[in-house]
Amino acid sequence: MKQGLLIALCVALVGCSSVTSKTSDQISAKQELIAGSDCVQAKASSDVYDQIKWGRGVLSPAVSVASIAMAPLVLGLNAVLDYADRANASSVKEACHLPPISQEQMLVDVATNSTISLAIGSIDLGLGADVSEVQKSITSYSSD
Numbered sequence: 001m002k003q004g005l006l007i008a009l010c011v012a013l014v015g016c017s018s019v020t021s022k023t024s025d026q027i028s029a030k031q032e033l034i035a036g037s038d039c040v041q042a043k044a045s046s047d048v049y050d051q052i053k054w055g056r057g058v059l060s061p062a063v064s065v066a067s068i069a070m071a072p073l074v075l076g077l078n079a080v081l082d083y084a085d086r087a088n089a090s091s092v093k094e095a096c097h098l099p100p101i102s103q104e105q106m107l108v109d110v111a112t113n114s115t116i117s118l119a120i121g122s123i124d125l126g127l128g129a130d131v132s133e134v135q136k137s138i139t140s141y142s143s144d
Contacts, residue, residue, distance in 0.1 A: 018049035019082075023089040027096050035096040042095035049085050056081060079114045086110065 017025075024043040032039050056078055063070050086109060090101040 018046060018053040018089075019085045020049040020089040020092060021046040021053075023092050027092070027098070031096055031098065039092075039096035042092040045088055045092065049088060052081060053085070075114060075118060078117070079110055082113055083107075083110045 024046040027039070027043065032043070060074050060078060063074050083106060086101060086106040090106065094100045
């Protein structure tokens with residue numbers, strides 16, 4: 001019973017949208033028309049990354065609860081998948097003739113997600129594109 005409740009809570013925290021999906025949603029129809037079919041095809045990849053994100057949200061807590069020894073492996077795998085999602089979101093932006101996400105920003109976001117996840121004992125918070133907002137909050141809090 002406790003495991004089921006923990007899994008449900010973790011799934012609720014994860015959110016359903018990948019960074020690729022959030023990026024695709026931010027691209028206007030006008031920009032899509034300007035960029036053409038490459039942009040449309042790139043945006044279509046968001047469904048795959050949403051499914052991966054959902055799978056991570058369900059499986060990560062379940063595997064970690066089932067075997068705490070698997071937690072580092074799951075954390076590492078989630079970091080790799082998080083980076084792949086962000087790299088794909090960057091490719092979507094490029095295909096739509098928008099500036100890509102910098103390599104540095106992707107690495108900072110993945111490291112932040114992994115650090116926060118490790119700190120609270122969850123494997124994936126699913127902060128997605130909102131990691132920068134968390135970073136800004138932490139920075140502004142520490143400068144006060």
